Structure formats: structure tokens, C-alpha cells
Amino acid sequence: MVIPGIALTIKDVSTELVIKTIRTDGIAIALLKDGKLSELHNEKEENDFSVGDIYLGRVKKLVPGLNAAFVDVGYEKDAFLHYHDLGPQVKSLTKFIKRTTTGKQTWDLSEFQQEEDIDKNGKINDVLKQGQHLLVQIAKEPISTKGPRISSEMSLAGRYIVLVPFSDRISVSQKIKEKEERARLKRLIQSIRPKGFGVIIRTVAENVKVAELDADLTNLVKKWKTCHRQLKRAKPPTKVLGEMGRASSILRDIFNDSFTSIVTDDEELTDGIREYLQNIAPDKEGIVKFYEGKVPIFEHYGIERQIKGAFGRSVSMSKGAYLIIEHTEAMHVIDVNSGNRSNSKEDQEANALAVNLLSATEIARQLRLRDMGGIIVIDFIDLHKAENRRTLYEKLKEEMSDDRAKHKILPPSRFGLVEITRQRVRPEMNIKTSEENPDGDGEVQAPILIIDDIEHQVDAIMQKVNKPICLHTHPFIAAYLTKGTFKSIQMKWFKRYKKWVTIIPRDSYKFLEYHFYDKKNKELELKEQ
Numbered sequence: 001m002v003i004p005g006i007a008l009t010i011k012d013v014s015t016e017l018v019i020k021t022i023r024t025d026g027i028a029i030a031l032l033k034d035g036k037l038s039e040l041h042n043e044k045e046e047n048d049f050s051v052g053d054i055y056l057g058r059v060k061k062l063v064p065g066l067n068a069a070f071v072d073v074g075y076e077k078d079a080f081l082h083y084h085d086l087g088p089q090v091k092s093l094t095k096f097i098k099r100t101t102t103g104k105q106t107w108d109l110s111e112f113q114q115e116e117d118i119d120k121n122g123k124i125n126d127v128l129k130q131g132q133h134l135l136v137q138i139a140k141e142p143i144s145t146k147g148p149r150i151s152s153e154m155s156l157a158g159r160y161i162v163l164v165p166f167s168d169r170i171s172v173s174q175k176i177k178e179k180e181e182r183a184r185l186k187r188l189i190q191s192i193r194p195k196g197f198g199v200i201i202r203t204v205a206e207n208v209k210v211a212e213l214d215a216d217l218t219n220l221v222k223k224w225k226t227c228h229r230q231l232k233r234a235k236p237p238t239k240v241l242g243e244m245g246r247a248s249s250i251l252r253d254i255f256n257d258s259f260t261s262i263v264t265d266d267e268e269l270t271d272g273i274r275e276y277l278q279n280i281a282p283d284k285e286g287i288v289k290f291y292e293g294k295v296p297i298f299e300h301y302g303i304e305r306q307i308k309g310a311f312g313r314s315v316s317m318s319k320g321a322y323l324i325i326e327h328t329e330a331m332h333v334i335d336v337n338s339g340n341r342s343n344s345k346e347d348q349e350a351n352a353l354a355v356n357l358l359s360a361t362e363i364a365r366q367l368r369l370r371d372m373g374g375i376i377v378i379d380f381i382d383l384h385k386a387e388n389r390r391t392l393y394e395k396l397k398e399e400m401s402d403d404r405a406k407h408k409i410l411p412p413s414r415f416g417l418v419e420i421t422r423q424r425v426r427p428e429m430n431i432k433t434s435e436e437n438p439d440g441d442g443e444v445q446a447p448i449l450i451i452d453d454i455e456h457q458v459d460a461i462m463q464k465v466n467k468p469i470c471l472h473t474h475p476f477i478a479a480y481l482t483k484g485t486f487k488s489i490q491m492k493w494f495k496r497y498k499k500w501v502t503i504i505p506r507d508s509y510k511f512l513e514y515h516f517y518d519k520k521n522k523e524l525e526l527k528e529q
Contacts, residue, residue, distance in 0.1 A: 017250070019264035019273075020297050027269070029250060030303045037306040039368050041250065049075055049148050051138050052157065052249075054227055054241040056097075056234045057150070059132045067124050070147075071136060074237035077147030081136065083124045087153025089166040090127060091115035096166070097135055100231050107228035109196025114166060133236050143424065156220045159252050159280050160205035160213055161189065163220040167198025175203040185213075192217055197224075204256070215279070248276050253404065255281065262288045265297045309452065310369055316452045317362050320459040320496070321355045325366065331375040334363055337456075338381055352381040353388045357395050364399035373405065373424020382416045393418070450512050451480065451489070461516055461524055462497045469524065473514040475505035 016032040022042075031039035057071040060078050070078035087093070092114040099105030105112070118127055128134070140149035156163040170189050172182045188210045189199050205213065223241060230240040251262075251273070262277075264270050270290040277285045291297045298304045309316065315323040324335040336359045338351065363378060383389045389412045396418065397409055406423040413419075454471070461469060473481070481489045481503055493501050516524040 014260045015256075015258040016261040016263070016301075017259070018297060018301050018303060019262075019266070019269060021264070021266045021269070027266075028298070030298065030301075031250070031254075032301070032303075035302075036365075037303060037310060037369065038365060039250075040307065048239065049073070049138055049141055050242070051141060053138045053239055054154065055136055055138070055150075055239050056231060056236045057134055057136050058236040059128050059130055059134060062125050062128060062130055064123065064125055069124055069128050071134060071150060072237050073136065073138075073148065073150065074239075075142060075147050077142065077145070079136065079138075079148040079150040080146070081134075081150050081152065083122065083127070084120075085139065085149075085151040085153065086118065086124075086127060087151065088117035088120070089114065090118055090152050092166045093135055093152055093154070094132070097133055097231065100228060101133075101234075103232070105228075107225045108194070109165060110194065112196055114196075135231070135240070140424070155200075156223050157252070158202075158216040158220045160202055160208055160216045161220070162200040162202065163217070163224065164198035164200065165224065166196065168196075169198040170201070171199075172201045173203040173205075176201070176206050181206060188213060189217075194221060197221075219279075248273070251276060252280070255284075259284060260287060263291050263297065263301075264288075265291045310366070312452070314452060314456065315362065315366065316455065317358055320455070321358055322452070322456055323359060323362060323366070327372075331377055332372050334366075334376065334378045336378065336380050349384060349388065352383055353391065356380045356383065356392050360392060360396040361399050364396065364403065367400070367407075367420075367422060368403055368405075371405075371424070373422050376420040376422060378418040378420070380412065380416050380418060383412070450477065450514075454481075454514060455489070457516065458493055458497075458501060462499060465518065465524065466499075467519060468500045468502065470502040470504060470517045470519075470521075471514060472504050472506045472509065472517065474509045474511050475507060476511065477514065478503050478505040 014034050016035075018030045018032065020028045020030075022028060026043045029039075029041040029043065030037060055073040057073040057079065059069050060072045061070045063069065067083040069081045071081050073079045092112075095115055096105060096109075096112065134152055135154065136150040136152050137154055138148050139151045142148050154165050170186050170193070172185055176182055176185070185201050185205055189201060192210070192214050193199050199217075227241040234240050255277075262273060264273065267290055270288060274285055274288045277288060291300070293300050296304075298307075313325060315325060317323070320338075322337050324337065326333045326335075336356060338355045359380065366372070367376065380392065383392065393409070393411050400407060400409065400420075403422070408421045410419045454473075454477075458469075458471075471478075471481075483489075485491065490501060490503055493499075518524055
């Protein structure tokens, strides 16, 4: 069953949504929590095969060895449909398709005679035939060389409920704990749902009035009618129902009282979002603003800088700690580094725990930001006390509780490694953080990331050298590090390490070149990144 997104738990934070239009590609959507970039999405103008889209496809090939089928939905690679993704009522769906395309079936399922459920341990070739027409829904977007992953168990997601055709079941989100509220919601939905449709009640429906639930249900029934109308004249492969735009679907899935601002630089999009909010949260309509500034919207809100700083191989955190994130074909590996960790044996365990807890927050953000999926292995700093390992494990679970992707976290192993599996339904967000080399051919790391590298090197050197050091660098970088005098990065280093870093501009240096020297003008060895 495809349910694009799950409602998030409301926390005491300020949430902003900033949307930038891109001339040729569509829009870029940035979600900020307390001013910090939390999620980033790019939606192309003609983005087919999005999670939730419904297609009429044609079964191209049955593969009994995989107990699966490949279905032509119009993508260059056939979509993959496993037997377990058929859904128990696939025979009813097949019957509905035949009756609809021959003009014998309306959208209404109240008089529709459903077929028996298929055997959950059955075989694909007992249910489907090559060349058969089948209604399917995108469960996972095309990634790399693979086509979409699909399901034939239909579901239409709304703000408060999810409508499931060919079912009579009403289920309530497990996050709604109170028995009375669960019973109330079930009773209300039972009284208003159309026969032949099941309903999943989402977390955000808690304490919502019947009028709002009814309006949401009516909207989903309209979608089903549209799907039926398109299906009557559809020839495979073709899309019969598209998921709403990414901006609206994000609002549908995560919008709550913490939202303080929604800003976009496109008037038409502004009006569309304002109209959508009128339906789901009329009292919040005033937070939607049209940005008219001359500076690009992402620059104005400091998002471009955050993007450059968050998508590199190295990710800086407070007090000199940082992460190293490596991507391989099989998995993602994250290494936690303490930076200016105290050398005192008494403080090591406490400092390791503090850095690990800080890293847990940043890692949860990075997984959402980059939309990293599959296997993720995290090498935290070793913790010797079992209670501290438990504290870290609980902290990581808490930070990832807002993650809309399905995930599982294993406790720290004997080697201090934490393994996470995270569902991947869209291609991983990969932002290029290198730029053209101003001094020659090829590419170099973006200047804004070089500052982070320099800070890491200063931290590593200060742990080894107990004397002032000297940094030689390009005049532009030197000016940036000394800008602001008492509030400069150079002064920040002095307050942190109680040692002075002399910064010397060198006109002969390349733009991103730098070297460290001691008082005797001997070059210091740099720590490997």
C-alpha cells in the first residue's frame, strides 16, 4: 500500500517553508526548523513517476523465480511488481478495470461484487498474465539504473485520512494512544465512509471535528472519481491520476501549528498554497508570503550557504566536532570525530557522550536532508559505560522519530557501530559542493567549505602543539577569517584554545591554498580529512 508521507509529531520549534522557482527544472523546496535547513526537495516541472502516482500499465514479463512481474508504465525501464505488493484484493481490482473499460462499472463500489483475496503465499503466474492491463501505484521512484517499484494495492492519501478502495477495514494510527479518541474517530468514519472503501485514520486526525474529516473524505472520493473517469478511456501505459505537487504534499504531510512562515518567489504558486491552506488550516493563511526581493530567495534566507555546508564530505558541528560522510554502492558510512576533545582521562567518557549526542541530532538531519536510504553504518566515538550507550541509542531514536521514511535502528554493537536501515523511495539528494578552479583546470572544493576544513585542521593542530601557530593563506580567505575583529573566526579560535593563530595573507598563494607554520617557521603536518 502506498501512503506518501506520515504526519510528524509537533515539537516546540519554529518551522518555515521557502520555495524557489527554477527556470527550467521546476521548484526547490527548503524546510527550515529554527532557521536550520532540515529538508531539501527538488521537483521538476514534468516530474512523472512520483510516489503516489497511479498508472494503467501492461504486464510485460512474469519472473516466477523472483515471484514478481515487470510492468510497462511508460518509463524507459519496466517497473518492478513483487507478488507481496499485489495486495489481497488484486482480483477485485482486475475485475474493476475490465468492467470500467467496457463501460459497465461506475466509480461507486457499494454494489460491486468483490472477488476472493489471493493467497498471501501464492505465485505470481497464478494471478497475472503477460499482456494483462493492471492499475498500479508508484511506491518507489526510479533510482539509478532501476525502474520504479510499484504496488497494485491502491491508496489515496489526504490530510487526515487515507482512502483504500476494495476494503471495509477502518484502522487508526498507533500514535493516537487514547482509547476514547480512537473509538470516536472510528465511529465517525464508519458513519461517513462510502461502502466498498476502507479508511486509515492518520495521526493528525486526533481531536479533529467530523466536518473536517468529511471534507477530507469528500476530496479523496473526488480523486477516485477522476481516476475512474480517466481509466475509462486510458490505453496502457498511461498516468490516470497524479499525486499533488511536492509543495502541497509536504504541507499535507507535515503542516502543523509550528509553521510560522511559507515564502515563495512565484505569485501563482503563492496563490495555490494560500488556497490549499484555506482548506486545511484557514487560520494560517496569513503566513503565506510572496517574496519580491532583488536578492535570490535562497540567498536572502541563508539557504544556499547552508546547502554548501551541509552536503560536503565533511560536516561541521559545534565545539569543533564534525562528521565524515562516505557513500558507496552498498551502503553509507558516517564517522563521528570529536575535534577538540579533552585529553583528560576523566573527561573522555563525558566528552565522548556529549559529542555522540550532538552527532545523533546532526546525523538524523543529514539522513533527511540527503534522503539517504539503504544501509547506514555510523562509527560513534567509543563509549565504555553501558548506560551511556543506552542514552545514545535513545537519543538517536528520538531524533529520528520525525523521519517520514520507514527506518530501523539497531543498538550500538561491541565495536561502537550503529546500523540503520532507511527506506529509499526517491533518488538520494546529491548537491555538488565543488566549483570550477579559478587558478586552472578542473574543480576545487567550494571556498565556503575550505573554511570548515581550516577549522578542523586548527583543531587537530591545537591538540598537539602547545604554542601559537601561524596560518598562511590567500588574502580573500585571510580577510574572511579576520573579518569583524572581536567577533571574527580568528578571535573565536583564541577564546576556544587560549592560543593565538596569526593569519598572514599571501598574494602568491592560489585561491584555496593554505599552510600552517610554527614560531620557527617550520611547516606543521596537517591531519588527514
